Amino acid sequence: MGLSERPVVVGGGAAGIIACLTLEKAGYSPLLLEADDRLGGRLRTETMSDGTRVDVGFQILLTAYPELQKWADIGALDPVRFVPGAKVHHRGRWKTVADPLRAPSLLLQTLTSNLGTFGDHIRILALLRDVRRGTALSIQNQQSPGTTWSFLKTRGFSDNFISRFLAPFFSGIFLNRSLAPPSAQFCYTFRMLATGDVIRPRLGMASLVDQLERKLTRTEIRTSTRVQSISENHLVLGDGSILEARGAIVTIPGLTPEAEPTLWNSCLNVVFACSQAPFGRPIIGLIPASKAVTNFHFMEDVQGEEGKGKVNATALIAEGSTPDATLHAMHDDLLGAGIRVNETLWQRQISQALPQLAQVRSNVANPRNPQGNYIAGDHTAAPSLDAAMRSGRVAAEAWIEDHPQKQSK
Ligand SMILES: Cc1cc2nc3c(=O)[nH]c(=O)nc-3n(C[C@H](O)[C@H](O)[C@H](O)COP(=O)(O)OP(=O)(O)OC[C@H]3O[C@@H](n4cnc5c(N)ncnc54)[C@H](O)[C@@H]3O)c2cc1C
Structure with missing residues (x-):
């Protein structure tokens, strides 16, 4: 040849x-x-001036990804497992919502979080059951015409549960605040979340x-x-x-x-200095009332000592906005949720983050x-x-x- x-x-x-x-x-x-x-x-992982490793754009690996399983030795990545759920800022307090099947010890906290109705929790269980049917790839390939938002409405979720939990959670994954991505992408991701772990390699x-x-x-x-x-x-x-x-x-x-x-979604990923005690375990933080932040985590919860005193947050750069304005809005969002963030330690703009x-x-x-x-x-x-x-x-x-x-x- x-x-x-x-x-x-x-x-x-x-x-x-x-x-x-x-x-x-x-x-x-x-x-x-x-x-x-x-x-x-x-x-891509960079090293900050003090030696802290940070991914250029916070990302997670879903261990249920079939293709990841095929090619990667996940155990050798020394994975840090995230709680399968999130901490949600609601009425001045942090509420925990977790997958009832994967984190049964958090069931009570989830049920009493007041983020949704009892019916919403039942609907989540029904959705968990439905997305496990068939092969994973058949779910991604279903030709459903609607957006994620319209799908969630069709499934009967209350507006409160969508706006207080589902929308903030999936906005971070999709880098889209209006849940415009097709419902097939939502169902596929939901299945991946429901059937495997959410991890980050310890070194990024x-x-x-x-x-x-x-x-x-x-x-x-x-x-x-x-x-x-x-x-x-x-x-x-x-x-x-x-x-x-x-x-x-x-x-x-x-x-x-x-x-x-x-067309691409753009985002800004920032590490802020922070004098707030972390959550105490690797878990994603959500602020439903935020203007910019899609999600954040205390780096100490995930990276231990090197992450001490640092918060990593991501925000979408909305059309017509600038990275500077987004950075200010992120700062305000975190302070508004009671997270005492100080100066910006590191930031990267990712203009081609996810294809629309x-x-x-x-x-x-x-x-x-x-x-x-x-x-x-x-x-x-x-x-x-x-x-x-x-x-x-x-x-x-x-x-x-x-x-x-x-x-x-
Ligand atoms: C902030 C952020 C968060 C994300 N979160 C997640 C997540 O949690 N879970 C998940 O599954 N996915 C996530 N993703 C998506 C995931 O990272 C991407 O889908 C995947 O990495 C894309 O791989 P790719 O090879 O298609 O493209 P890329 O990674 O973009 O690779 C393209 C390569 O081509 C090179 N290149 C460009 N132009 C040229 C040229 N002219 N000549 C030669 N080389 C060129 C580039 O330098 C690059 O190395 C996230 C992405 C971002 C940015």
Whole structure:
């Protein structure tokens, strides 16, 4: 097999890494081109000036993700488990809401939280039962026309329970405050939450990237290599050089023709100094009355000593707003909930955080595009790590199917 037929993968995020692992398993030695100076894409952990590790955009791993199970050794990530629920600020107090099946010890606190009615708790149980039916992927692929909001109304949840708990909780996951994402994405995420743990690798999301990268033994990785454009037979790189390549696997939008450009939700992730005692266990905090904050956690609860005196909060940058205005609003939100935050220690704006998709699917039905390339990335399927990984695998499998002859070793 000539050089031009060597598989080339563009973008070294989760989708690109899994595409390379899939190709390697089939005996190929791919070339991975990544614009940044490291792999991982949106999975990135930085170290603050005092040595505290912080993910660029707070993220969680749902251990029930089928694709994560396929590729990662979750135990080796030294996972910190979050309580399957949240602390919700309501009428000046912190109320605990937890999955009654996964955290039965918090059942009483959940039932007496006053966030919803008794009927809402029954409806949650019914939903837990329903989303466990069928395969996980069939849930994500259901072609329901409605938004998450309309779905929750159809299921009969009270406005109070939606606005005090369900909307704040899922706004943080979807990075969308109006629960506009399709109900299929909600049901899939709800099932993942109900059937597995919510974890963060102790050393941050980058340790997942490190683990996957270590498995790449036959891939040539070229970091700091931006692909400028793609044509039928070659790629033009950022430095103007041309790379002969046919049928590249492209894991980012914008380089290949698209019916519509991908729209993104943007967020701001901030670490504030804080003189407030933490909750005492890893749990997500929600402030339903917030203007900006979608969720937060006390870093000490998750990272121990290094997180002491720090709160990590995320906010959406609303259309027409600025990062500065968002930062002020976040500060006010936290103070308003009685959390004594002081100065900003670290902040990152993530302008392309999650793709806005009107329909989700477990993966694109056919990753081949008319130009002879193979498309992948979360924007082609659903806004999650699970979908990103799967899209990389499916695109690589299609490439392998179309190139049956193995590369000579
Ligand atoms: C704040 C935040 C919170 C999130 N929370 C969760 C969560 O809790 N759970 C969950 O499941 N998912 C979450 N996600 C989503 C998850 O991180 C993504 O779905 C997944 O990482 C996307 O992987 P990807 O490979 O599709 O894209 P990316 O990670 O964006 O990878 C694309 C790669 O391509 C590179 N690239 C770009 N342009 C070029 C070019 N021209 N040439 C070469 N390389 C290029 C980029 O540098 C990048 O490395 C969150 C994301 C963010 C940002």
